[in-house]
Amino acid sequence: ALNTLVSADGNEPAIPGFADKARPLSAAEKAMIEVAAKRMDESLAKTAFGVKHWVHDVGWQESLELLMSRPTVNIEGLVGGYTGPGGKTILPHRAVAKMDLRLVPDMTAAEALASLKAYLGNKGFGDIEVNMTGGYDPNSTSADAGIIQTELKVYRNAGVDPIVLPRSPGSWPGYVFTSDPLHLPATHFGLGHGEGAHAPNEYYLIESASPKVQGMDGAVRSYVEFLYGLAA
Numbered sequence: 001a002l003n004t005l006v007s008a009d010g011n012e013p014a015i016p017g018f019a020d021k022a023r024p025l026s027a028a029e030k031a032m033i034e035v036a037a038k039r040m041d042e043s044l045a046k047t048a049f050g051v052k053h054w055v056h057d058v059g060w061q062e063s064l065e066l067l068m069s070r071p072t073v074n075i076e077g078l079v080g081g082y083t084g085p086g087g088k089t090i091l092p093h094r095a096v097a098k099m100d101l102r103l104v105p106d107m108t109a110a111e112a113l114a115s116l117k118a119y120l121g122n123k124g125f126g127d128i129e130v131n132m133t134g135g136y137d138p139n140s141t142s143a144d145a146g147i148i149q150t151e152l153k154v155y156r157n158a159g160v161d162p163i164v165l166p167r168s169p170g171s172w173p174g175y176v177f178t179s180d181p182l183h184l185p186a187t188h189f190g191l192g193h194g195e196g197a198h199a200p201n202e203y204y205l206i207e208s209a210s211p212k213v214q215g216m217d218g219a220v221r222s223y224v225e226f227l228y229g230l231a232a
Contacts, residue, residue: 001125002097005073005116011055013073013101018115023106023140025069029166032143033068036163037061068167071112072102102169105140139174140167145185150229154222158191159212189226192219 006014013019025033042060046052054063080095082088101112109132117130141148143164155162168188177186191214194204208215214222 001120001123001128002075004123005119013071015073015115015119017118018073018101018112019071019107021106021108021111022069022071022104025065025166028143029068030065032164032166033064034061036165037064039163040064064165067169068165069104071104071107074100074102076100101135102171103138104167105138108137109135136171136173137175137179139178139186141174141178141185141187145187147185147187147230150226151187151189153229154189154226155191157225158214158218158222160191189223190219191222192216 004014006012037060040060045060054060055066058066076098078095078097081092082090101116103109103112113130113132120126120128120130143166152162152164172188174186176182177184192205193208193213194202196202204216205213206216208218
């Protein structure tokens with residue numbers, strides 16, 4: 001069942017209807033990525049990901065466009081068989097696959113789940129139990145929104161020339177602000193430095209020895225300036 005969920009090369013979701021509502025990048029968003037691609041170091045990105053080329057052998061800018069515009073189907077892990085002490089000759093009765101489906105604007109978690117269940121049923125895998133253990137809808141905020149422009153102003157006042165990208169490939173529950181019933185713009189914000197999010201060696205800089213990088217105190221002050229800017 002699992003190998004039917006993606007294309008033969010593993011790079012494209014193969015679930016009918018799954019990506020039908022995925023919102024394509026606008027001309028303005030593509031222009032934003034074009035500017036960002038020229039300022040971001042492709043070689044450093046390849047080193048960080050441990051790759052020599054991007055999927056489909058596309059260029060740097062197009063790889064960023066794919067990253068920010070296309071949903072994905074990913075297998076996180078598999079559990080099956082017997083892994084305890086000694087041996088066991090009885091066939092295992094249960095196997096588990098943990099997956100994540102990355103969504104982009106205009107898709108919903110409920111519709112993605114329904115597409116997956118329907119596809120498995122149509123393929124003859126209706127006996128597979130599908131449980132959604134977490135997740136939420138994607139979200140999007142225009143770069144022209146006041147909250148974004150205030151954020152950029154704080155960065156520039158601190159001597160930071162930010163690289164602006166239209167979407168983040170990561171996951172956060174911003175939909176609670178951008179969707180019904182609020183329909184408010186939402187963003188991530190903050191000065192400072194950290195790395196290795198969610199990893200065992202994740203860190204955040206508390207005290208900085210460089211005037212160009214803020215520590216915890218500077219990060220807190222940036223929020224104060226940000227909130228004052230929003231209130232102005």
